[in-house]
Amino acid sequence: MPYCPKCGVEIDYTIKNCPLCTFPIPKIDEDTNPISTENKFPHPENIYYEELLKMKNQAFFAISILIFSAVLVLMTIISIFKVSQLAITYSIISVISAWFYIFLFFGYIRSKYYSILALGFVTTCLTYGLDNVDKEITWFYSYALHIIVLSVLILLLLLYLYNRSKLKNQFVFIPAHLCIGISLFSAALECILDFQANRAIQLSWSLIVFIVLMSIALILIGLYYKLPDRMKEKIKRTLHI
Amino acid sequence: MRQHSKNWYKLDNAGKLYPSITSTRVSTVFRVSATLYDEVNPTLLQTALNNIIERFPYYKVNLKRGLFWYYFEYTGNCPVIEKETFYPCMFMYYKRKKSFPFRVLYYNKKISIEISHSITDGTGVVIFLKSLLLEYFRLLNNNLCLEKDHGIFFSHDPIDQEETEDAFHKYYQKHIPDPPKLKKAFHFPFKLNAKGEYNIITGIIPIEPLLAAAKKHHVSLTQYLLALYFDTIQEYIHSNKVKLRHPVVMNVPVNLRNLYPSKTMRNFFISITPQIDFRLGTYSFDEILDYIKCYMKMSITRKNISRYIHKNVKNEKSLFVRLIPLFIKNLLLPVLYNKYAERNFTSSISNLGQITMPKSIENKIERFEFYPPPSRGNIIKLGVVSYKDKIYISFGSLTKTTEIEKIFFRKIRRMNIPVKIETNRE
Ligand SMILES: [Zn+2]
Numbered sequence: 001m002p003y004c005p006k007c008g009v010e011i012d013y014t015i016k017n018c019p020l021c022t023f024p025i026p027k028i029d030e031d032t033n034p035i036s037t038e039n040k041f042p043h044p045e046n047i048y049y050e051e052l053l054k055m056k057n058q059a060f061f062a063i064s065i066l067i068f069s070a071v072l073v074l075m076t077i078i079s080i081f082k083v084s085q086l087a088i089t090y091s092i093i094s095v096i097s098a099w100f101y102i103f104l105f106f107g108y109i110r111s112k113y114y115s116i117l118a119l120g121f122v123t124t125c126l127t128y129g130l131d132n133v134d135k136e137i138t139w140f141y142s143y144a145l146h147i148i149v150l151s152v153l154i155l156l157l158l159l160y161l162y163n164r165s166k167l168k169n170q171f172v173f174i175p176a177h178l179c180i181g182i183s184l185f186s187a188a189l190e191c192i193l194d195f196q197a198n199r200a201i202q203l204s205w206s207l208i209v210f211i212v213l214m215s216i217a218l219i220l221i222g223l224y225y226k227l228p229d230r231m232k233e234k235i236k237r238t239l240h241i
Numbered sequence: 242m243r244q245h246s247k248n249w250y251k252l253d254n255a256g257k258l259y260p261s262i263t264s265t266r267v268s269t270v271f272r273v274s275a276t277l278y279d280e281v282n283p284t285l286l287q288t289a290l291n292n293i294i295e296r297f298p299y300y301k302v303n304l305k306r307g308l309f310w311y312y313f314e315y316t317g318n319c320p321v322i323e324k325e326t327f328y329p330c331m332f333m334y335y336k337r338k339k340s341f342p343f344r345v346l347y348y349n350k351k352i353s354i355e356i357s358h359s360i361t362d363g364t365g366v367v368i369f370l371k372s373l374l375l376e377y378f379r380l381l382n383n384n385l386c387l388e389k390d391h392g393i394f395f396s397h398d399p400i401d402q403e404e405t406e407d408a409f410h411k412y413y414q415k416h417i418p419d420p421p422k423l424k425k426a427f428h429f430p431f432k433l434n435a436k437g438e439y440n441i442i443t444g445i446i447p448i449e450p451l452l453a454a455a456k457k458h459h460v461s462l463t464q465y466l467l468a469l470y471f472d473t474i475q476e477y478i479h480s481n482k483v484k485l486r487h488p489v490v491m492n493v494p495v496n497l498r499n500l501y502p503s504k505t506m507r508n509f510f511i512s513i514t515p516q517i518d519f520r521l522g523t524y525s526f527d528e529i530l531d532y533i534k535c536y537m538k539m540s541i542t543r544k545n546i547s548r549y550i551h552k553n554v555k556n557e558k559s560l561f562v563r564l565i566p567l568f569i570k571n572l573l574l575p576v577l578y579n580k581y582a583e584r585n586f587t588s589s590i591s592n593l594g595q596i597t598m599p600k601s602i603e604n605k606i607e608r609f610e611f612y613p614p615p616s617r618g619n620i621i622k623l624g625v626v627s628y629k630d631k632i633y634i635s636f637g638s639l640t641k642t643t644e645i646e647k648i649f650f651r652k653i654r655r656m657n658i659p660v661k662i663e664t665n666r667e
Contacts, residue, residue: 010661020647048437
């Protein structure tokens with residue numbers, strides 16, 4: 001029987017590293033030992049993900065049926081009563097896009113980046129549809145599209161930063177990145193609103209938000225990366241209890 | 242088949258807790274398995290199960306929700322065996338319709354029963370598994386000559402009414418004081434596995450030299466293993482310079498059928514809690530052994546145990562507790578369980594003892610194994626069982642770290658006792 005030179009314990013032929021200390025097991029000639037080695041355990045599957053998926057699928061199926069029947073009811077109302085078509089069209093568009101949102105929210109798209117892009121696409125369709133109900137585009141091109149593009153870009157950026165810093169301190173990086181995201185978003189949002197309203201850009205409230213949140217983020221990251229040991233010691237000395 | 246006057250029964254005092262605290266990482270499901278020398282025949286196993294389950298009508302049930310408590314409802318369906326695919330001791334959706342509070346699994350040469358603690362303890366399931374194995378071998382070989390005894394039920398045996406009793410209630414004394422309260426215990430600072438993963442490391446050790454070592458110190462095997470485990474944790478703390486804030490407390494379930502004359506096939510155990518505070522200094526192995534020997538002797542008496550039974554049953558009987566609706570109990574109990582139970586233990590070690598089988602089939606079974614239920618509060622636990630000339634010590638662990646297992650088995654190895662390691666780790 002093979003054994004681990006460090007622990008001195010016997011191990012099955014199929015195992016490459018010692019289960020106790022991960023030390024690589026020295027190979028011995030298998031022909032000299034006619035004992036067959038078969039797996040004592042199946043290659044284990046994780047029941048958790050399977051059960052989770054099952055529950056998710058059930059919930060999604062139920063929601064889909066609900067939404068489908070809601071759309072059906074609304075269509076029937078239009079065709080029978082012929083009243084206030086406008087309001088009902090609004091509802092139909094919202095209900096259908098709600099289905100898409102739930103689809104995305106349930107994580108059926110594996111990649112988070114594609115999820116965000118799809119989210120932007122659905123929102124674009126929704127806003128276009130809502131604006132187009134009265135056959136007249138008023139706010140879609142001027143406001144909605146810009147804000148959607150902006151949000152998608154910022155979300156993608158945040159996700160990218162989050163993935164990169166995943167292995168570092170979560171208590172520093174998640175708040176810092178959120179601060180960066182919100183400050184960028186508010187600044188850009190005010191730009192859009194201002195430009196569309198006055199054809200001129202003059203930042204006011206977003207500037208405050210931007211400065212406050214950005215400095216918090218920079219302080220957090222700065223403290224994390226570059227606090228010289230001398231400073232750390234000084235803080236410890238002054239604040240020790 | 243027996244006629245039931247009513248088609249349901251209450252969970253026992255210990256079992257009442259488990260369905261409410263079940264979650265992904267706290268499955269409250271444990272496994273006892275037997276490995277044969279030949280490949281398992283699934284069709285025969287299913288027939289054997291169908292036959293033997295009639296002898297265990299109190300396990301042929303589904304868990305149902307009442308307004309205030311869960312209860313078990315007898316069912317006409319038969320449990321279906323499954324091929325093992327998942328990690329061991331995973332949670333069950335036994336609150337769902339038509340699923341049993343246990344599953345019978347097979348894989349190559351191994352037959353396993355995974356059972357929820359809500360319905361029985363280790364003793365109950367060992368009798369169930371032994372009876373199932375016997376029925377399986379009887380089907381395999383018709384002219385098998387079988388002697389009685391060994392704690393095995395035959396499918397045609399009459400059912401003793403005492404098997405279904407809630408022994409906690411039977412031996413409850415009203416006017417006695419509570420046991421002393423526990424304080425927070427040391428916990429292993431290891432990183433948790435992903436949900437749904439449970440790692441087992443089993444050490445297979447010849448029982449003779451271990452017994453001899455225990456006999457030399459005039460202790461039982463359980464006490465000896467307990468001392469080894471304490472010493473392992475001490476070594477881990479010292480070699481890793483772990484900062485200790487709490488004592489090391491071990492949870493050791495005691496089978497009360499040895500203390501009280503009950504034949505119940507439901508839960509009947511109490512946990513006793515030996516503890517050593519390593520902040521007081523380094524303990525020699527003999528000191529640890531002495532402590533455990535004295536502690537066990539003082540703890541495992543009917544007088545001492547009756548206080549624990551008193552406390553558990555009193556809590557259950559309290560009108561206030563009974564009147565809380567089930568869904569609120571399900572919210573509160575996990576928190577309380579953590580605060581009053583798991584938080585106060587470092588780990589647990591549970592020994593099912595020596596399993597014996599009738600001579601005629603003894604040599605058709607290679608071994609038995611016992612895996613403890615995974616729990617988030619005590620991420621490493623020990624299940625021990627012995628069969629014939631070997632002892633099977635299984636660490637069930639919710640972490641990738643194998644430090645404790647490594648120190649433990651190296652200790653045994655240093656006593657010049659051979660150890661074989663098996664694992665489900667990749
Ligand atoms: Zn090793």
